[in-house]
Amino acid sequence: MRIGELAALVGVSTRTVRHYHHLGLLPEPERLSNGYREYRLKDAVVLARVRRLVELGLSLDEVRDVLADERGRELRDVLVELDADLARQQEAIGARRARLAALLEEAELRPDSAVSPEMAEVLRGLPVGSRFAELDREMLALVDMAAGPDERDGFVAMLRPLMEAARDSGIYVRLDELAGAPPDDPRVAGLAADLAGQLPEELAELMVAHGSEGGWLDEMSAAQREVFRVLVRMLRDRAC
Numbered sequence: 001m002r003i004g005e006l007a008a009l010v011g012v013s014t015r016t017v018r019h020y021h022h023l024g025l026l027p028e029p030e031r032l033s034n035g036y037r038e039y040r041l042k043d044a045v046v047l048a049r050v051r052r053l054v055e056l057g058l059s060l061d062e063v064r065d066v067l068a069d070e071r072g073r074e075l076r077d078v079l080v081e082l083d084a085d086l087a088r089q090q091e092a093i094g095a096r097r098a099r100l101a102a103l104l105e106e107a108e109l110r111p112d113s114a115v116s117p118e119m120a121e122v123l124r125g126l127p128v129g130s131r132f133a134e135l136d137r138e139m140l141a142l143v144d145m146a147a148g149p150d151e152r153d154g155f156v157a158m159l160r161p162l163m164e165a166a167r168d169s170g171i172y173v174r175l176d177e178l179a180g181a182p183p184d185d186p187r188v189a190g191l192a193a194d195l196a197g198q199l200p201e202e203l204a205e206l207m208v209a210h211g212s213e214g215g216w217l218d219e220m221s222a223a224q225r226e227v228f229r230v231l232v233r234m235l236r237d238r239a240c
Helices: 003-010 014-023 043-053 060-070 073-106 117-124 129-146 150-169 171-177 187-198 201-210 222-239
Strands: none
Touching: 003 014, 003 043, 014 043, 014 222, 043 060, 117 150, 117 201, 129 150, 129 171, 150 171, 150 187, 150 201, 171 187, 187 222, 201 222
16 A cells, blocks of 8 residues: 555554654655555554554653564554553543533533542642642642543542641641742741651652652742752652
8 A cells, every 4th residue: 555545544644654754663665666665554553553652642752662662573462452552542531521421410510620529529628719729729630630540549549638738737828928939038948848748758759750840830939939949859868
């Protein structure tokens, strides 16, 4: 089959096929005497595998690693794995549709309606009127919607005691008070130390692994960002 037929069969554009050739994800077949490439069934299977792995959220570098591990396997084995990819995707779509169906049955949608019931319970426990709690609410809702069912359950179980401790100890009030403060405010170190004492070990490990830089700090004030930078340094020192 020609490149256009291959692309149409798998559901991608010819430009995508050429891009995958360029990246080494899809080997280029030899050209025939007429100058055209002739693609075979195995090329279509590999291309479909790349597409499914990308749809499942893997980066192109990760897809390359997966394909390298599969090199030399029988076509049937690759097809079995492709079928497993489709089954996982179908399960994820089914879970999202079930959640949408539950939302559509609600008479009135609330701000926390789009998250799982477990996360909604956590979010409702956050203090009302706190700017920092509102930031937490938005970030946790985003994480909840992006996570799979197993990840979500573990994340919620880890967060619930932390949110309760932060609320009861006045952490949110203290963070709000730093909204207009400079990064060298003397309250920063004490607040970071109190947070370090409340963090579950699993969450502390995640913070150490991912550091204190990134988009999740962009909405904070200078002093609030410094709290979390100091917090990560404390956690790293504690882990050594």
